Amino acid sequence: xxxxxxxxxxxxxxxxxxxAQKKNATVSSSKSNDGYRFTPVVELKATSVKNQSNTGTCxxxxxxxxxxxxxxxxxxxxxxxxxxxIVRYNYVDxxxxxxxxxxxxxxxxxxxxxxxITEFTKNGIVPDEIYTGLNYSITNHNxxxxxxxxxxxxxxxxxxxxESDQYITIVDAILDTYxxxxxxxxxxxxVGYTPKSFTSSLGINPDDYAEITSFTFFxxxxxxxVPIPDNWRKMNYYNVPLDELIAIxxxxxxxxxxxxxxxxxxxxxxxxxxxxxxxxxxxNTDQYSGSDKVRLGKMTREERTSEAYKFTRPFPEVxxxxxxxxTGFDNKTTTDDHLMHLTGIVKDQNGTIYYITKxxxxxxRNPFGGYLNMSENYVRAKTIAIMVHKNAIPAEIKTxxxx
Numbered sequence: 001x002x003x004x005x006x007x008x009x010x011x012x013x014x015x016x017x018x019x020a021q022k023k024n025a026t027v028s029s030s031k032s033n034d035g036y037r038f039t040p041v042v043e044l045k046a047t048s049v050k051n052q053s054n055t056g057t058c059x060x061x062x063x064x065x066x067x068x069x070x071x072x073x074x075x076x077x078x079x080x081x082x083x084x085x086i087v088r089y090n091y092v093d094x095x096x097x098x099x100x101x102x103x104x105x106x107x108x109x110x111x112x113x114x115x116x117i118t119e120f121t122k123n124g125i126v127p128d129e130i131y132t133g134l135n136y137s138i139t140n141h142n143x144x145x146x147x148x149x150x151x152x153x154x155x156x157x158x159x160x161x162x163e164s165d166q167y168i169t170i171v172d173a174i175l176d177t178y179x180x181x182x183x184x185x186x187x188x189x190x191v192g193y194t195p196k197s198f199t200s201s202l203g204i205n206p207d208d209y210a211e212i213t214s215f216t217f218f219x220x221x222x223x224x225x226v227p228i229p230d231n232w233r234k235m236n237y238y239n240v241p242l243d244e245l246i247a248i249x250x251x252x253x254x255x256x257x258x259x260x261x262x263x264x265x266x267x268x269x270x271x272x273x274x275x276x277x278x279x280x281x282x283x284n285t286d287q288y289s290g291s292d293k294v295r296l297g298k299m300t301r302e303e304r305t306s307e308a309y310k311f312t313r314p315f316p317e318v319x320x321x322x323x324x325x326x327t328g329f330d331n332k333t334t335t336d337d338h339l340m341h342l343t344g345i346v347k348d349q350n351g352t353i354y355y356i357t358k359x360x361x362x363x364x365r366n367p368f369g370g371y372l373n374m375s376e377n378y379v380r381a382k383t384i385a386i387m388v389h390k391n392a393i394p395a396e397i398k399t400x401x402x403x
């Protein structure tokens with residue numbers, strides 16, 4: 001048992017990514033091809049990893065984390081803001097939209113970053129300790145029953161063609177039961193606030209933030225709707241070529257701004273448990289180099305596939321182009337699965353760039369405190385959109401976008 005434990009710990013150390021939360025966590029090894037060894041390039045400040053638990057609210061956890069890092073960047077100090085305060089108001093708006101859509105609205109739990117900005121603008125926010133969203137005997141978020149009630153009551157006003165006062169009261173009662181009543185006033189760190197006055201004290205300007213994508217179904221350097229179910233508000237995104245999307249991300253991180261990321265995590269190359277995400281190249285062995293070209297070139301495709309998904313060492317990746325990316329979206333292998341928070345950049349021992357990624361699945365589901373590193377090619381292929389501060393966008397791209 002002791003030997004097995006030591007072996008497990010050794011393997012974990014070989015593949016451990018470097019994270020912003022863990023100083024000097026970069027792993028070194030004298031074995032050039034034994035495990036992932038990451039060297040930090042940029043590590044930006046972030047708050048602690050949270051757990052969305054049994055909810056589809058990653059959009060809110062990722063954007064809240066992004067805004068918390070913005071407050072750190074602005075010198076406002078560390079805040080733990082209430083995700084469920086935003087989520088509650090988003091449920092209300094979804095029900096209103098469903099009524100307007102005559103019952104054809106999206107009543108799921110998923111949304112995107114601009115939903116956070118919309119609710120923040122209208123209703124403000126409060127600290128998490130003031131509104132935890134845990135209003136009955138549970139310690140982790142679970143919206144399965146709540147969402148069932150939301151779907152059930154949504155049909156009533158549609159059928160009656162009226163949102164009655166009683167219906168609105170019932171909506172509030174259900175949300176109060178599961179999430180708690182919204183405080184009208186509260187005291188935080190010895191100071192009295194309303195949600196609006198607390199929000200004003202943060203100094204966050206919603207107009208400072210932009211969502212940016214990279215697809216050819218509307219022209220580059222214009223704004224248009226990204227056709228994903230969670231964009232139920234049908235809001236516009238700025239559109240840029242793929243290389244410029246990556247340039248925006250790199251410029252943001254290199255100049256002190258973190259990035260809210262929306263993308264696909266359904267690929268076998270995404271391994272939260274191993275702490276990495278890659279797009280392995282199985283077919284075009286001509287692009288392999290060095291010892292990989294000899295070693296992997298002798299394997300069958302099945303053998304290469306098996307090795308890649310063991311995540312025991314860096315693996316040659318697909319060189320992702322705009323066309324490759326578009327194909328993935330068109331054939332639904334790239335979908336709007338999950339939102340996370342990019343807080344830095346590392347390089348592996350081969351010089352490949354990865355983005356330090358803060359997830360919202362708690363700290364116990366991988367050995368790295370809930371973080372992972374996504375390769376640049378994975379991000380090129382699987383990004384749906386990003387949210388950044390407009391000042392993080394290179395000047396020449398801002399000009400093209402008319403900002």
